[in-house]
Amino acid sequence: MNIKKITTALAISGTLLGFSGEVFAQNARIKIDLDRKIGEVDKKIYGNFVEHLGRCVYGGIYDLGNPLSDENGFRLDVLEAVQGLNVTLTRYPGGNFVSNYNWLDGVGPKEDRPARLELAWNRLESNQFGTNEFMDYAKLMDTEPYFAVNLGTGTIQEAQHWVEYTNVESGPYYAELRKKHGYEKPHKITYWGLGNEMDGPWQMGHLNAEDYAKKAREAGKLMKLTDPSIKLVAAGSSNFYPGSNPMAWNKTVIDELKNVVDYLALHMYVGNVDDNYYAFVASPLVLEERTKLVSGIIDEAMSRADRGDRDPIYIAWDEYNIWYRWRSSETMSGDIALEERYNLEDALVISSFLNAFIRNADVVKIANMAQLVNVIAPIFTNENGLFLQTIYHPLALFAQHAHGTSLDVFVDSEKYDTGSFALGLGEQRADLKDVPFLDVSATVLGDELIINVVNRHKDKAITTDILAIEGEFTGDFEVFEVNGPDIKAMNDFGKTNVDTKTKTLKGKGEKVTYAFPAHSFTMIKAKIKQ
Ligand code: AHR
Numbered sequence: 001m002n003i004k005k006i007t008t009a010l011a012i013s014g015t016l017l018g019f020s021g022e023v024f025a026q027n028a029r030i031k032i033d034l035d036r037k038i039g040e041v042d043k044k045i046y047g048n049f050v051e052h053l054g055r056c057v058y059g060g061i062y063d064l065g066n067p068l069s070d071e072n073g074f075r076l077d078v079l080e081a082v083q084g085l086n087v088t089l090t091r092y093p094g095g096n097f098v099s100n101y102n103w104l105d106g107v108g109p110k111e112d113r114p115a116r117l118e119l120a121w122n123r124l125e126s127n128q129f130g131t132n133e134f135m136d137y138a139k140l141m142d143t144e145p146y147f148a149v150n151l152g153t154g155t156i157q158e159a160q161h162w163v164e165y166t167n168v169e170s171g172p173y174y175a176e177l178r179k180k181h182g183y184e185k186p187h188k189i190t191y192w193g194l195g196n197e198m199d200g201p202w203q204m205g206h207l208n209a210e211d212y213a214k215k216a217r218e219a220g221k222l223m224k225l226t227d228p229s230i231k232l233v234a235a236g237s238s239n240f241y242p243g244s245n246p247m248a249w250n251k252t253v254i255d256e257l258k259n260v261v262d263y264l265a266l267h268m269y270v271g272n273v274d275d276n277y278y279a280f281v282a283s284p285l286v287l288e289e290r291t292k293l294v295s296g297i298i299d300e301a302m303s304r305a306d307r308g309d310r311d312p313i314y315i316a317w318d319e320y321n322i323w324y325r326w327r328s329s330e331t332m333s334g335d336i337a338l339e340e341r342y343n344l345e346d347a348l349v350i351s352s353f354l355n356a357f358i359r360n361a362d363v364v365k366i367a368n369m370a371q372l373v374n375v376i377a378p379i380f381t382n383e384n385g386l387f388l389q390t391i392y393h394p395l396a397l398f399a400q401h402a403h404g405t406s407l408d409v410f411v412d413s414e415k416y417d418t419g420s421f422a423l424g425l426g427e428q429r430a431d432l433k434d435v436p437f438l439d440v441s442a443t444v445l446g447d448e449l450i451i452n453v454v455n456r457h458k459d460k461a462i463t464t465d466i467l468a469i470e471g472e473f474t475g476d477f478e479v480f481e482v483n484g485p486d487i488k489a490m491n492d493f494g495k496t497n498v499d500t501k502t503k504t505l506k507g508k509g510e511k512v513t514y515a516f517p518a519h520s521f522t523m524i525k526a527k528i529k530q
Contacts, residue, residue, distance in 0.1 A: 028413035028438055028462050032449065033469040034530055036408040039362030041443055042314075045354075046399035047089035047146070047368035049319060050134070052097045053121050053375050054337035060373035060381060061137060062129050068385070073129075074137060077386055081379045082141055082372065085392070086399035089191065090143040091318055091368045092134050096120035098196050099152025099204040103162045106130020108181055119204060121336050131166065132178075135187045144191065146233075146318075146368070149223075151195030151215055152205025160222035163192070167227040191231050191366075193265060193318070194219055199237040199249045209249045213256035220260050233316050233366070236264040238290060240428045251297050254313060258305040263316040263366055266294065269376075270349060271324025271424035277345055277487060279421035281456045282435040284352035286423060288360065291315060295363045316366035320353055322346045322391070323376045324425050338375045342491075344484040344498050344519060347390040351439075351454045351482070351521035354398045358441035358452070361406035369395060387491050390498040393482040394521050397500060401480075401525060402452060404445025413438040413462060437462055438516065444528070447474075451524040455516040458487060463515045471530040473512055477505045478525040487519050 050056055061082070064073030093101055097120045105114050105127045113127040138145045147166070149159035161174045166187040168175035175186070194216040197203050207215065212235065220232045234257050237246035254264060268287045272280035294315055302312045325340055350369075357364045369391075373379045378392035418432040439454040455462050466473075484498035491497055507526075516522050 028411070028464040030438070030440055030451065030453070030464055030466045031410035031469055032407060032442060032451070032467065032528070033410070034407065034444060034471055034528070038359065038406040038408050041358055041361045041403055041406050042365040043403060044089040044144070044365060045357045045361075045367040046086060046395070047091065047318070047366060048085065048087045048143075048372045049091040049095070049368045049370040050093070050372050051095035051370075051375065052093050052101070052118065052125055052129075053095060053371070054339065055374040055381070056371050056377065057129050058126070059383075060375075062133065063383070064128070066383060072133070072136065074140065075381065078373055078379060078381060079140055081386060081388060081392075085378065085396050087141055087143045087372070088399070089146050089366060089368065090138060090141065090372070091146045091148060091193065094120065094148060095196055095319075095370075096203060098148045098150050099154075101150050102154065102158065103131055103150075103165075104158075107132060107165070107177070131162075131187075132181060132183055135183075145187070145189045146191035146193065146366075147189050148193035148196050149219060151198060151212070151219060151235075152203055156215065156219040156222050159219045160226055163223045163226040163230065167230070190229065191233065192223060193233040193235070194261070195235045197239065197267065198235045199244070199246065200239050209252035210256070213253050216253075217257060217260055220257075231262040232260065233263040233265050233318065234261040236266045236294065238266040238268055241426055247293060247297065250294055254297055254301045258301040258313065259307055261313060262311070263314050264294065264298065265316045265318045266290065267319040267370075268317065269319070269321055269323040269370075269424050271322055272345065273324050273422045273424060276418075276421050277458055278416060278435075278456065279418040279430075279432070280345060281348050281352065281454070282418050282432050283423055283430065284349060284356050285432055285435065286430045287317065287320065287353060288356045291356070291360045291364060295360075298363070314365035315360075315363050316368075317357065317364060318366055318368040319370035320367060321370050321376050322349055339380070340376045341380070342389040342391045343487065344390055344489045345487040347394055347482055347498060348454050348456065348519065348521055350391040351394040351452065354394060354402070355439050355441040355452055355454065358402060358406045358443060382493065385493060387493050387496070388499070389491055390482075390484070390489075393498065393500045397480050397482070397523050398452070401523060402441075402443045402450050404443045404448075407442040407444055409440050409442045409451075411436055411438055411440045413464070438464065447527050447529055449526045449528040451526070453516050453522045453524070455518060455520050455522070457518050459518050461515040461517045463513060465511055465513050466524075467511050468528055471528050472510050473507055474527045474529050475508065476527070477507050477512070479503050479505055480523040480525070481517065481520055483517055483520040
């Protein structure tokens with residue numbers, strides 16, 4: 001790491017909001033200007049994802065017979081933890097799984113449901129949990145459902161039948177079938193994904209961009225004829241593997257579907273494979289670069305589109321997370337359970353992903369952490385209980401507080417270059433220049449200002465002047481800090497090393513000064529008036 005521009009003078013003025021510890025020799029600035037608006041933060045960026053994979057459904061949210069579960073099999077301790085995340089939108093049932101899923105296998109009397117060989121993750125799918133169980137759970141979670149249809153082995157007609165089953169009041173066969181299954185009222189699912197990662201050779205029924213666009217257009221047509229109110233999400237590409245050209249895929253798909261779909265789905269997983277902390281905590285900036293690239297492609301296509309009064313196509317980062325270590329599980333056989341255990345540096349990366357979504361609030365309108373429980377997830381269970389992983393805490397804070405309008409914040413902090421580094425599994429590499437030690441986003445709702453700050457510095461706090469341009473801070477500050485003893489600190493059953501600490505501080509006027517502790521995520525909640 002090459003640290004630039006070290007300043008030796010340490011000037012603190014204004015109100016220093018209490019801190020004791022080692023302070024980095026720099027004075028950073030964050031300028032908040034309420035007139036510099038990026039866009040409305042869509043609450044759907046606080047989404048999550050439930051896939052039939054490992055112990056996400058079975059042994060995660062659903063565990064029939066476990067004393068911790070209710071009579072429907074829903075684990076109540078898990079539900080309570082899930083509710084703490086305020087999950088606004090939940091994607092289901094996959095993922096790679098969906099590309100060999102026949103939704104009809106998962107409805108109707110449980111004893112009649114077939115067990116199937118599930119080829120995405122090489123397991124037996126019992127189908128004891130399906131559409132209606134998910135919708136019951138979605139109600140308890142208070143989340144909006146987002147279904148993905150099978151455009152791999154599935155047909156466009158199966159996709160249409162699913163919309164008929166879930167969304168049509170009564171009359172046609174599948175709407176009546178739902179009623180026969182005990183669901184008199186339609187589920188009214190608005191968000192529908194047209195397949196999953198169809199660009200990837202690993203995907204069952206993998207297609208090239210032209211063939212995918214044709215299939216997606218026809219599936220979308222039938223689905224929309226069934227319920228015109230639904231919103232469609234096309235499968236984009238963010239899979240950079242040797243020989244791939246994800247932006248060419250995105251260009252073709254957006255061009256072909258520019259009048260049809262509402263969102264383009266992108267995915268991103270990062271990992272600290274080389275144990276290179278500073279590169280790893282900067283890696284969400286790559287997501288931001290890709291957001292800008294895709295946004296440009298969308299803008300160009302929108303200039304030629306004929307969408308009437310519909311919104312432009314927005315970006316849905318409908319899978320994002322850290323995924324590179326544990327593939328196995330202590331309680332499952334096989335090596336594809338994806339039971340990552342997260343540490344503090346992972347929590348900082350998640351905070352920066354969320355900052356990136358907020359900084360791009362004008363174009364990113366959906367984001368789903370992958371996944372909700374056990375499988376690369378913020379909540380981790382065994383049959384006796386659960387613990388909250390490190391990444392749970394920033395996600396909960398953002399979802400609970402960071403709403404309203406995203407502000408274009410000016411940040412002046414020391415910077416570093418990462419050099420070339422491995423972005424995660426696979427062969428993707430990145431090389432980031434001028435990475436600020438402070439990663440910042442802000443939202444304003446009424447007179448409530450939220451400032452989200454990741455201090456990427458591993459060892460030092462960074463004192464920072466926070467300046468209100470043409471306004472002033474008017475009272476108490478609530479400060480939430482996600483931190484732990486060191487960057488590798490993890491949580492476990494009965495052991496919490498990383499969580500959120502809250503404090504209230506006083507500060508008034510145009511400027512306050514705060515020392516952001518080393519390797520921390522801090523959310524500051526302030527009142528501001530213009
Ligand atoms: O979230 C795990 C998997 O990652 C999903 O099934 C797939 O879409 C992606 O490759």
